Amino acid sequence: MRAYNNLCADIGYMSLNHAGEQLCGDHIEIAGQDGGSTVIVLADGLGSGVKANILSTITSKIISTMLAAGLNLTDCVETIAATLPVCGERGIAYSTFTILRLVGNERAEIIQYDNPPVILLREGTCVELPSVSLTVGGKRIVRTDVALRENDVFIAMSDGVEHAGVGGVYNFGWRREDIVRYMETLWHVGFTAKTLTTILLQETDRLYDGKPGDDATVCTVRIRTRVPMNLLCGPPANRDDNEKMMSLFFGKEGKHIVCGGTTSAIAAEYLGQSLQADLDFPDPDIPPTARIAGVDLVTEGVVTINRVLEYAKNYLADNSGYARWSVGKDGASRIARLLFEEATDINFFVGCAVNPAHQNPDLPISFSLKMRLVEELSDCLARMGKRIKTSYF
């Protein structure tokens, strides 16, 4: 992938299901394109449950795949019209969609069909998007082209969000102006796309009194600059490689996180600094952190990383652990903030030495567990849209 500038897109999405439904009738599909472009499609299928789920999945998958392959919009729309199964009750095949196409992280092309219009927050206020209306395959489609700026926040949603509170809290649902005002106040905080999405959907769920009358989906895209981060864990399999591993690690641009007792001792020795461990337990299950001058964060290894992995899995799901790791002073929360919120490009330096003490069958940790933890964590981070590079020593 070629980056045209130092900007990148932080993408976060989530759905609320119609009360009582196991499947969501909305679907989001993301496809990468050669040359650093990304295609995001949010589709909302007619009705709810299985039928809607099939409609929206087919729609979003077809559009994202075809657009990413370079085909034009007319072909996509015609293919969908020819493919979607016709609903027996209503006699129509129908799924609305929003397409957000980020080209080389320089401009965004937004194509909308019947979903609530995409909101763009620029410098904290909602900006109206210049758009043209066109007819493609008999459908009225609105197209917008906008140059990207750092800190732009795009919010795409299905109509289930706007319908929240109809007849309850609000007479006519949560109007667009209300949603804009609600989100404008959050722009300044610097929340990640996923967190912004979660906050908006939590409010939607509250307005529905916990029983959504429609599927509600939000996809937030935040344009930000790339931030590199480096994480070192485990001593190298061969002691002679200590020097090499440390010089490569500390030679990297960005913040440096060191995990593991022996590992931090090696890092401290390499830097010619002392290693000072704290004795505070802000979280009773996570060992205290330590300090080495020249290292941004020093933590214990397996136990801490295991917790970071739990937070990562939760972040990708409903992000309910946010309240804990976003403020926690323990090592795991601090790593989570650095990796999930701050970093966009993460370099893992993984040492493969086996700690004999960890091979004790009475302890819930082992060498294979440690390697699996790191792999799973980098998988999760990749799914958050981060660029991951792992080197083994």
Added chain:
Amino acid sequence: MNITVCIGSSCHLKGSRVVVGRLERLILENGLKDQIDLCGTFCLGCCQSGVSVQFDGAYYSLSPENTERFFIETVLPLLRDERVAGMRRSD
């Protein structure tokens, strides 16, 4: 005087937090806050026999259960000897 408790992975899982908590309480109860510095370390190289504790140049293998005994039988006598030696020196 320093009591250094290992808070690395193995020792953590074997209960170093509880050991730290008990030592803190014992130091406070005996009014020794000025004489004993309780500190943490990542690895004392004795992971097999944790919770590893270093005191007066020697290594001890503690558990939450034997922490109090260690304090009464090892720490307190040594402090008493130190104090006696200190008084003699100032005479």
